Amino acid sequence: DTGVSQDPRHKITKRGQNVTFRCDPISEHNRLYWYRQTLGQGPEFLTYFQNEAQLEKSRLLSDRFSAERPKGSFSTLEIQRTEQGDSAMYLCASSVPPGQGLLGELFFGEGSRLTVL
Amino acid sequence: AQSVSQHNHHVILSEAASLELGCNYSYGGTVNLFWYVQYPGQHLQLLLKYFSGDPLVKGIKGFEAEFIKSKFSFNLRKPSVQWSDTAEYFCAVTNSGNTGKLIFGQGTTLQVKP
Numbered sequence: 526d527t528g529v530s531q532d533p534r535h536k537i538t539k540r541g542q543n544v545t546f547r548c549d550p551i552s553e554h555n556r557l558y559w560y561r562q563t564l565g566q567g568p569e570f571l572t573y574f575q576n577e578a579q580l581e582k583s584r585l586l587s588d589r590f591s592a593e594r595p596k597g598s599f600s601t602l603e604i605q606r607t608e609q610g611d612s613a614m615y616l617c618a619s620s621v622p623p624g625q626g627l628l629g630e631l632f633f634g635e636g637s638r639l640t641v642l
Numbered sequence: 643a644q645s646v647s648q649h650n651h652h653v654i655l656s657e658a659a660s661l662e663l664g665c666n667y668s669y670g671g672t673v674n675l676f677w678y679v680q681y682p683g684q685h686l687q688l689l690l691k692y693f694s695g696d697p698l699v700k701g702i703k704g705f706e707a708e709f710i711k712s713k714f715s716f717n718l719r720k721p722s723v724q725w726s727d728t729a730e731y732f733c734a735v736t737n738s739g740n741t742g743k744l745i746f747g748q749g750t751t752l753q754v755k756p
Contacts, residue, residue: 556742558744565651565749566748566749567749568686568744568746569746570743570744570745581741616686618686620742630676631686633685633686634685
């Protein structure tokens with residue numbers, strides 16, 4: 526399968542614990558996005574990378590959230606000191622480099638569902 | 643700030659009925675518009691997109707959408723739905739800048755009864 530893969534698919538944790546999600550984008554895509562989706566809502570933008578550079582962060586992304594893409598390939602999203610309000614589906618998406626006329630056509634992974642008890 | 647509004651949260655139709663899902667966006671500049679679909683247990687996938695040109699765009703599985711700039715709308719249509727169209731549908735917008743960041747509506751759940 527050459528799509529976007531995310532790991533783990535499900536994570537149950539206790540409040541106050543740290544969790545980390547990993548995303549492997551489609552190999553030729555240099556842009557990588559993180560979104561959060563709660564029940565009954567559309568995905569909300571969190572942050573995005575072009576190669577290893579984090580170019581934008583949403584105000585939704587509190588100081589407890591950090592994302593990295595150290596070598597411009599896979600990315601991790603870490604949530605420290607989790608709270609019950611962090612329970613959501615965390616979606617990763619990737620896209621082709623700019624200039625190819627396909628901006629906005631994101632390819633999504635299946636998501637990592639977080640449950641904070 | 644950009645926002646997207648989908649008017650119908652839950653739609654129930656019988657097979658062969660016609661479908662129209664409303665989508666309005668708020669942004670004054672040039673936009674790119676999308677409809678994504680999420681079938682049960684699957685990831686979000688692109689249904690169709692509008693970048694420029696003919697405001698009536700056709701997507702996969704017989705879906706189409708019409709961009710009406712004066713109404714800031716991008717409604718999704720299908721003349722005859724099938725049970726397999728049961729899914730959640732999301733309208734999304736991005737501006738013509740370089741971020742590629744999508745702003746999504748809250749989604750419409752479509753249930754098609756056989």
